[in-house]
Amino acid sequence: MAANLLRAGWPVTVWNRSAPAVQNLAGQGAQAAAGVADMRSLNVIIFMLPDLGHIKDSAAPLLDAWRQSPPEPGTAVVVMSSVSPQAVQAFGGEVHVATGGRAFVIDAPVSGGTVGAASGTLAIMAGAEPGEFELVRPVLDSMGTTVRLLGPLGSGSLAKACNQLLVGTTTAALAEAAELAESSGMDVAALFEVLAGGLAGSAVLRLAGPRIAAKDYTPTGPAKFMHKDLGFVLESAAAVGSAVPMATAGHALYGTLKDQGLGEQDLTVVRESIARLGRGQQPGAVGHGTP
Numbered sequence: 001m002a003a004n005l006l007r008a009g010w011p012v013t014v015w016n017r018s019a020p021a022v023q024n025l026a027g028q029g030a031q032a033a034a035g036v037a038d039m040r041s042l043n044v045i046i047f048m049l050p051d052l053g054h055i056k057d058s059a060a061p062l063l064d065a066w067r068q069s070p071p072e073p074g075t076a077v078v079v080m081s082s083v084s085p086q087a088v089q090a091f092g093g094e095v096h097v098a099t100g101g102r103a104f105v106i107d108a109p110v111s112g113g114t115v116g117a118a119s120g121t122l123a124i125m126a127g128a129e130p131g132e133f134e135l136v137r138p139v140l141d142s143m144g145t146t147v148r149l150l151g152p153l154g155s156g157s158l159a160k161a162c163n164q165l166l167v168g169t170t171t172a173a174l175a176e177a178a179e180l181a182e183s184s185g186m187d188v189a190a191l192f193e194v195l196a197g198g199l200a201g202s203a204v205l206r207l208a209g210p211r212i213a214a215k216d217y218t219p220t221g222p223a224k225f226m227h228k229d230l231g232f233v234l235e236s237a238a239a240v241g242s243a244v245p246m247a248t249a250g251h252a253l254y255g256t257l258k259d260q261g262l263g264e265q266d267l268t269v270v271r272e273s274i275a276r277l278g279r280g281q282q283p284g285a286v287g288h289g290t291p
Contacts, residue, residue, distance in 0.1 A: 001048065001143045003028055004120040008142035013039055037061035040069070044076045044139055051228065052083040052091060063098040075103040076136050082109050082225070084232050085154035085161065086239065092153045104132050107153060108140060109160035114220050121145045125163070127155035158236055164229035168267075169250045170204040171212075175271035178212050179278060188213040208268050217269040224263030227254035
């Protein structure tokens with residue numbers, strides 16, 4: 001994503017907990033920062049870390065610096081991670097107070113995986129006030145091809161939670177179908193080819209289907225994060241009194257997957273999790289990884 005910003009001509013300053021990642025981008029023309037506080041004079045600061053807790057820890061020196069010397073009015077803090085809609089709203093309040101209203105938070109999580117990130121074709125779901133969104137939109141357009149404002153702060157994270165509800169439960173359903181078909185003597189790859197031509201066809205089937213059929217669980221993104229994201233669906237549903245039976249079942253399944261020691265593998269490893277349930281193996285009774 002940062003490389004795409006560089007290719008689009010933006011002056012980019014980068015920081016990462018991993019030095020090689022910083023060095024790689026510095027080799028492409030980015031400026032390297034010693035820490036997040038060194039970015040206090042920039043007008044758009046983007047965070048992409050596993051969860052909001054990591055972001056708040058990383059941003060603490062930045063907020064301290066802004067309390068001493070407030071940023072320019074209209075400074076944007078863009079949270080592009082998958083986080084809790086309610087928690088990112090609270091974080092927005094913290095940034096507002098720390099900067100005297102000079103900086104604002106936008107949540108703009110993404111969908112499209114590592115392929116979309118590399119190719120600049122991400123779907124970006126934003127939550128912000130319209131004027132704030134328009135200030136940041138040119139930057140977001142350099143990383144994605146579908147960029148939409150969905151409502152006030154927190155709306156982007158809720159949209160991502162809905163996305164994960166669809167992706168997580170669909171992947172689990174494909175995995176369940178694969179186990180049922182193979183156990184019945186059917187060719188899973190052939191089954192998925194037929195299904196792709198009918199109503200069951202989807203981007204999830206097209207991208208995850210071959211990996212599920214081949215039992216290829218090489219990580220493109222750890223499966224454990226699906227459990228976290230579906231937790232955000234449950235949290236949001238509880239806040240508005242909405243029933244989410246599919247999310248509830250999916251959250252339980254991916255929790256079992258983590259307990260089985262499979263959380264670091266690709267999302268498609270949910271097939272192995274279901275297979276172990278079929279073999280009567282209980283979480284904690286098996287070793288880590290895929291046999």
